[in-house]
Amino acid sequence: MYRQTFTLLFSLSVLAACDKTAQTPSATLTESTTAPNSAVIEKRAADTWLGKWTGPEGTHLEILEDGDKYKVAIRDLDTVRTFDAVSTQSGLSFERNGITESITPGSGPDTGMKWLMDKSNCLVVKVGEGYCRG
Numbered sequence: 001m002y003r004q005t006f007t008l009l010f011s012l013s014v015l016a017a018c019d020k021t022a023q024t025p026s027a028t029l030t031e032s033t034t035a036p037n038s039a040v041i042e043k044r045a046a047d048t049w050l051g052k053w054t055g056p057e058g059t060h061l062e063i064l065e066d067g068d069k070y071k072v073a074i075r076d077l078d079t080v081r082t083f084d085a086v087s088t089q090s091g092l093s094f095e096r097n098g099i100t101e102s103i104t105p106g107s108g109p110d111t112g113m114k115w116l117m118d119k120s121n122c123l124v125v126k127v128g129e130g131y132c133r134g
Contacts, residue, residue, distance in 0.1 A: 046070060046087045049103075053123050053131030056115035061103075061123060061131040063092070072103070074125075091123075101125055108132060 046063070053061040055075075062073040063085075070085040072094050085094035091104040108119035111130025116122060119132035 046092055049092070049123060053133055055131045056113060059131070061125075106130065
C-alpha cells in the first residue's frame with residue numbers, strides 16, 4: 001500500500017512539474033506581446049479590428065491581415081475599393097486618391113454621422129466617414 005501511494009504521489013508531482021513547464025512559454029509569449037515595444041502593441045491593436053465594420057446605408061469597412069501589413073476594403077455607395085495599410089501609433093494608415101488617410105478608434109459621435117451616434121465601438125477615417133460594430 002505504501003509503495004502504491006508513493007508511486008501515485010511521485011507520478012502526480014512529475015505531471016504537475018510538466019504542466020508548469022508547458023505553461024511557462026505561454027507566459028513568456030504574453031510578456032513579449034505586452035512589452036513596451038510599440039510595433040507589437042500597434043499590431044495587436046490593429047488585429048482586434050480585423051473583420052467587417054458597418055457604416056450607414058450599406059457601406060462598410062473591412063480590415064484583413066496581409067503578412068505584417070493590412071488590407072483595407074471600403075464599400076461606399078458605388079463600389080468596393082481595396083488599399084494597402086500599415087500600422088501606426090494612432091491606428092492604421094493607407095493612401096487613397098493620393099491622400100494619406102488614417103483609421104483610428106472612436107465612438108459614434110466621433111464619426112460625425114447621425115446614423116452612428118448611438119454606437120460606442122467605431123473606427124473613424126475622418127469626420128463623416130466612420131464604421132461601427134455593435
